[in-house]
Amino acid sequence: MIPVTPLSTGRPSILATEISERLNAAIREHLLAAFAPDNTKSLRTFSAPEVAELLGVSGQFMRKVHAEGTVPEPRDIRGGRRYYSAQEIWESRGILEKASRRKGRYLPRRSGDEKLQIWQLMNFKGGSSKSTTTIHLAHYFALRGYRVLLVDLDPQGSLTSMCGISPEIEFDGLTVYDAIRYDAPSPMRDVVRSTYFPGLSIAPSRLILSEFETESAVHSNPDQSFFTRIRNALEQVEDDFDLVLMDSPPQLGFLTIAGMAAATSLIVPLTPSMLDVSSTAQFLELAGAYMEVIEDAGATLQYDHFKFLITRDEPTDIPSQQLASFMRALFQDRVMSATALKSTAISDATMLKQSIYEVVRSEMTRATYDRAKRSMDAVGDEVERMIHQAWGRS
Ligand SMILES: Nc1ncnc2c1ncn2[C@@H]1O[C@H](COP(=O)(O)OP(=O)(O)O)[C@@H](O)[C@H]1O
Ligand SMILES: [Mg+2]
Incomplete structure (x- = not known):
């Protein structure tokens, strides 16, 4: 914690500076705690139903492509449930896109003359x-x-x-x-x-x-x-x-x-x-x-x-x-x-x-x-x- 001492009662310019310093220190401390230990944010994993929704497919389809080995299983499987990192979803898109007949079905990126x-x-x-x-x-x-x-x-x-x-x-x-x-x-x-x-x-x-x-x-x-x-x-x-x-x-x-x-x-x-x-x-x-x-x-x-x-x-x-x-x-x-x-x-x-x-x-x-x-x-x-x-x- 930051020691809380009384603020000065003198000139407004000094008071404003003191307030700003105290706030900045507190913000820094709060953020360091929020981003601890290495100051990096990380993204959660996504459940199988969430991934099916994002990819626009059924849960059954996902189980099938995993069983066939087309799309690798996610690393995180707990109690029989699959949890995908966003990176794994991203990679699955690439694999499914290659296998798909409809271009852009899984990777809807722009192409050719489609402008940024x-x-x-x-x-x-x-x-x-x-x-x-x-x-x-x-x-x-x-x-x-x-x-x-x-x-x-x-x-x-x-x-x-x-x-x-x-x-x-x-x-x-x-x-x-x-x-x-x-x-x-x-x-x-x-x-x-x-x-x-x-x-x-x-x-x-x-x-x-x-x-x-x-x-x-x-x-x-x-x-x-x-x-x-x-x-x-x-x-x-x-x-x-x-x-x-x-x-x-x-x-x-x-x-x-x-x-x-x-x-x-x-x-x-x-x-x-x-x-x-x-x-x-x-x-x-x-x-x-x-x-x-x-x-x-x-x-x-x-x-x-x-x-x-x-x-x-x-x-x-x-x-x-x-x-x-x-x-x-x-x-x-x-x-x-x-x-x-x-x-x-x-x-x-x-x-x-x-x-x-x-x-x-x-x-x-x-x-x-x-x-x-x-x-x-x-x-x-x-x-x-x-x-x-x-x-x-x-
Ligand atoms: N849909 C929302 N529901 C509840 N709070 C919201 C919503 N959108 C914005 N806020 C809150 O309103 C505040 C201002 O939003 P912000 O996006 O920072 O506005 P701006 O960038 O236009 O100044 C933020 O504290 C944010 O949490
Ligand atoms: Mg803003």
Whole structure:
């Protein structure tokens, strides 16, 4: 424990510094405990029914391919039950895909002329569930065999820490900033790191990323326009991924706009409250103005999809339901059909820096877990359909 001594009663500047030091020390200690002993996060195993669902096959089919020896048994078998690591699921996909007549049945990755999907989640309202939605989508797609790259554009790095990299514990690796800075940028390939989650990589963030805001404001070389920086960085690693998911900071600065210029689709998450809806209106007014500036500078912006997602949806709360209906009436299919339900299962999981997909069902109230997972699956499924549409598959 950290010794708790009285805070100073003197000047506010000293008090603020003391509070910050105490908080940082406590956070560091808490995180070290959470990630102990070697600071790495690991992923749970998945039960046979979960794996069958992920692969879109029956339990009987899995038993058959194991018995035939087509797919090796998982290493972890307890009491006659099979438990698969995500790596084993990933490998099973490869084996089944080779044996399958229908291409893409088990490995739905992009091919040929299907272009890299770059989805940005943005809204300048903090707490609109940008980071939570981003990590859930990332896990949804990685578990389904897609190669996913997360780009953390928030200097606060919440996505980065969800990936088991703690900006708070002196993480000194390269960040997105290094790839997009104006002066001697690093290759994006050196910035991207694989994570403990098979199929998921991240271009991490930490506070230094906010330098990009300051530098872009004074930068004047038109050959290095700020809005080309993220796009150029992503082009360097394009071949390694099917889907890029970008989380945004809670403001409409150079980072968010540079993200917008790189994106192929946008999602604006919003919670159904009057305050959020009106701040989203302001956000889009500003975003529209900036998009015009970028286009005037010669870039073309074209989005396959540009959607609202209702987050922290509360089906039993009448005012919020009215507001959700109001949004649907105004914008029709611009509002995604699926919503992310407000759920203690989600908030409890994120407190442990996990998504609902990382939680073991038996460790939660089943009904609560099932509702939350169903809702996140529905959001993932709808995005997956939009991606396939962008690829011209559907
Ligand atoms: N569907 C949800 N159900 C319950 N709590 C949620 C849900 N989505 C987000 N939260 C909580 O709301 C808070 C803010 O979410 P976050 O994703 O960090 O928002 P943003 O990135 O837009 O600032 C977090 O503490 C998170 O646990
Ligand atoms: Mg966030």
